[in-house]
Amino acid sequence: MANILSFTPIDEIPKIHHELKEAFQTGKTRPIAYRRQQLLQLCYLLQDNLERFYAALYADLGRPREEATILECSGTLLEIKDAYDHVEKWAKTEKSPFNLLWWTLSPQTRKEPKGVILIISPFNYPVYLTLCGLASAIAAGNVVMLKPSELSPATAALLAELMPRYVDPDLVRIVNGGVPETKKILELPFDHILYTGNNRVAKIICTAAAQHLTPVTLELGGKSPCVIDPSCNAQLAAKRIWWGKLLNSGQLCLSPDYVLVPEFFQDQFVKVLEEVYCELHPTDPKTSGQMARIVNERHTKRLKQLLDDTKGTVVFGGTVDIAAKYVAPTLVKNVKRDDALMSEELFGPILAVVPVRDLDEAITFINSIDHALTVYIFSNNRGFKNTVLDRTRSGTASINETVMHVAANDAPFGGVGGSGTGYTTGKAGFDEFTHFRCTVEHPAWVEHTPLAGRYTPYDAKAVAR
Numbered sequence: 001m002a003n004i005l006s007f008t009p010i011d012e013i014p015k016i017h018h019e020l021k022e023a024f025q026t027g028k029t030r031p032i033a034y035r036r037q038q039l040l041q042l043c044y045l046l047q048d049n050l051e052r053f054y055a056a057l058y059a060d061l062g063r064p065r066e067e068a069t070i071l072e073c074s075g076t077l078l079e080i081k082d083a084y085d086h087v088e089k090w091a092k093t094e095k096s097p098f099n100l101l102w103w104t105l106s107p108q109t110r111k112e113p114k115g116v117i118l119i120i121s122p123f124n125y126p127v128y129l130t131l132c133g134l135a136s137a138i139a140a141g142n143v144v145m146l147k148p149s150e151l152s153p154a155t156a157a158l159l160a161e162l163m164p165r166y167v168d169p170d171l172v173r174i175v176n177g178g179v180p181e182t183k184k185i186l187e188l189p190f191d192h193i194l195y196t197g198n199n200r201v202a203k204i205i206c207t208a209a210a211q212h213l214t215p216v217t218l219e220l221g222g223k224s225p226c227v228i229d230p231s232c233n234a235q236l237a238a239k240r241i242w243w244g245k246l247l248n249s250g251q252l253c254l255s256p257d258y259v260l261v262p263e264f265f266q267d268q269f270v271k272v273l274e275e276v277y278c279e280l281h282p283t284d285p286k287t288s289g290q291m292a293r294i295v296n297e298r299h300t301k302r303l304k305q306l307l308d309d310t311k312g313t314v315v316f317g318g319t320v321d322i323a324a325k326y327v328a329p330t331l332v333k334n335v336k337r338d339d340a341l342m343s344e345e346l347f348g349p350i351l352a353v354v355p356v357r358d359l360d361e362a363i364t365f366i367n368s369i370d371h372a373l374t375v376y377i378f379s380n381n382r383g384f385k386n387t388v389l390d391r392t393r394s395g396t397a398s399i400n401e402t403v404m405h406v407a408a409n410d411a412p413f414g415g416v417g418g419s420g421t422g423y424t425t426g427k428a429g430f431d432e433f434t435h436f437r438c439t440v441e442h443p444a445w446v447e448h449t450p451l452a453g454r455y456t457p458y459d460a461k462a463v464a465r
C-alpha cells in the first residue's frame with residue numbers, strides 16, 4: 001500500500017540542519033569504512049524494498065515495471081555500487097607532479113568533505129535523482145539534507161519511511177514538503193547544494209545560495225534536438241528516438257525534444273517514424289500498460305495547450321485525457337521556430353519534426369535556443385558528426401543513440417549554460433561534493449638554500465629577477 005506523504009513541520013527544519021551540522025563536526029562521517037558501510041546500507045534500502053519502490057513509481061507516474069527496473073532502480077544500484085567500490089581510491093590524498101621549483105614544499109591535495117549538503121530532487125526519476133546524488137555526497141564524507149519532490153509523493157513517503165531504518169540519521173535527514181518548506185530550507189547555510197529540476201526554480205535556488213556564497217550544482221533540462229543525416233540508418237534512428245522519447249511518457253531531462261531533418265527528407269523520415277512507432281506500440285498505449293502517465297493534471301493541461309496552439313501538422317496522436325493524466329504519443333511535422341512546441345521543453349510524449357534547408361540551418365536553429373542538455377546526431381558520416389559537435393554546445397552529446405549515455409557513469413554527466421552547471425555520477429559526482437584542500441610542508445633546511453633570500457631586508461643579489 002502506498003504511504004501517505006506528510007510534510008516536515010517548518011519550525012523543525014532549522015533544528016534538523018543544526019543536528020546535521022553537529023554530527024558532521026564530530027568527524028564520524030569521515031572514515032572510509034563508515035562511508036562504505038552507509039553506501040552498502042543505501043543499496044540494501046533499495047534492494048530489500050524493490051517491490052515497494054515499483055509500486056510507488058506506479059502510483060506516482062504509472063511507470064511500467066520494466067522502466068522502473070532498468071532506468072530507475074538498476075541504474076541507482078549500479079551508481080551506489082560504483083561509489084562503494086571506488087570511494088577509497090577517489091578519496092586518496094594526491095601528490096602533485098614533481099616540479100623542480102617547488103618540490104621542497106611537497107604539495108599534496110587532500111580530498112575533504114564539504115560539510116552539510118542539500119539535495120533537492122525532481123519528480124520524474126525520484127529514486128535515481130535522489131539516491132545517486134546522495135551516494136556521491138556520502139562517498140565524499142558529507143552529511144545530507146534531502147528534499148524529494150512533493151509531486152512524486154508515494155516515492156517521497158517511502159524514502160522518508162525507509163531512510164532512518166537503513167541509514168544513520170546523523171548522516172542523512174529527509175525534509176518533505178512543497179514551496180514553503182523549501183523556502184525555509186533555503187534560508188539555511190549549506191556547504192553545497194545539488195538541485196535537479198527546472199530553470200525557473202534554479203534561479204530561486206541560486207539567489208538563495210548566493211546569500212551564503214554556497215556553491216551550487218544545477219542539473220536542469222532544455223530542448224534536446226536530434227539532427228538527422230538523410231544517409232543514416234533511418235529505421236534504427238526512428239526506433240531509438242521513439243524509445244528515448246516515450247520513456248516515462250517524455251518526462252525525462254534527456255528526452256529527444258525535436259527532430260531536425262532536411263526538407264526533402266521530411267516526409268520519408270516521418271513515414272519511417274510512423275511505421276516504427278506502430279511496431280513499438282502495436283496496441284493503444286493508453287490501455288496497454290506500456291507507457292507511464294503525466295505526473296499531474298497541471299502538466300497534462302500544459303501539454304494539451306501546446307497541442308492546441310501548434311501550427312504544425314499533427315501526423316498522429318494529439319488526444320489528451322486530463323482526468324487520466326494521459327497524452328497520446330504524438331508526432332507533429334512542419335514545426336517552425338516560432339511554433340508553440342518550440343516555446344519550452346516539451347517534457348511529454350510529443351515529438352516535433354522541424355524541416356530545415358541543410359545542416360547549416362539545422363546548426364543555426366539549435367544555436368538559437370538555450371544550450372540543450374544533449375544533442376543527438378544520427379549519421380554514419382564523420383564530417384557530419386564532427387560539424388554538429390564542433391558548431392553546437394550542449395551538456396552531453398550522443399551519436400546514433402538516445403538517453404543511454406546517462407548509464408556511462410564513469411563519464412561526467414552535466415549540463416552547460418541553461419541546461420545546468422557541474423557534474424554528477426561516478427568520480428565527477430564525488431569531486432563535486434569534495435573540497436580539494438592543497439597542503440604543503442616545508443622542511444627547515446630550506447633556510448640554507450637561495451630561497452632564504454625571500455625575507456626582508458631584500459638582498460637584490462640573492463633574489464633572482
Ligand code: NAD
Nearest residue numbers: 121122123148149151179182197198201219220221222253
Ligand atoms: P519538480 O516540480 O519536482 O521540482 C523540482 C524540485 O524543486 C522539487 O523538489 C520541488 O519541491 C522544488 N521546487 C519547486 N518549486 C519551488 C520553489 N518555488 N522554490 C523552491 N523549490 C521549489 O520538478 P521539475 O522542476 O518540473 O523537474 C523537471 C525539470 O527538471 C525538467 O526541466 C527536466 O529537464 C529537469 N531535469 C533535469 C535533470 C538533469 O539531470 N539534468 C534530471 C531530471 C530532470
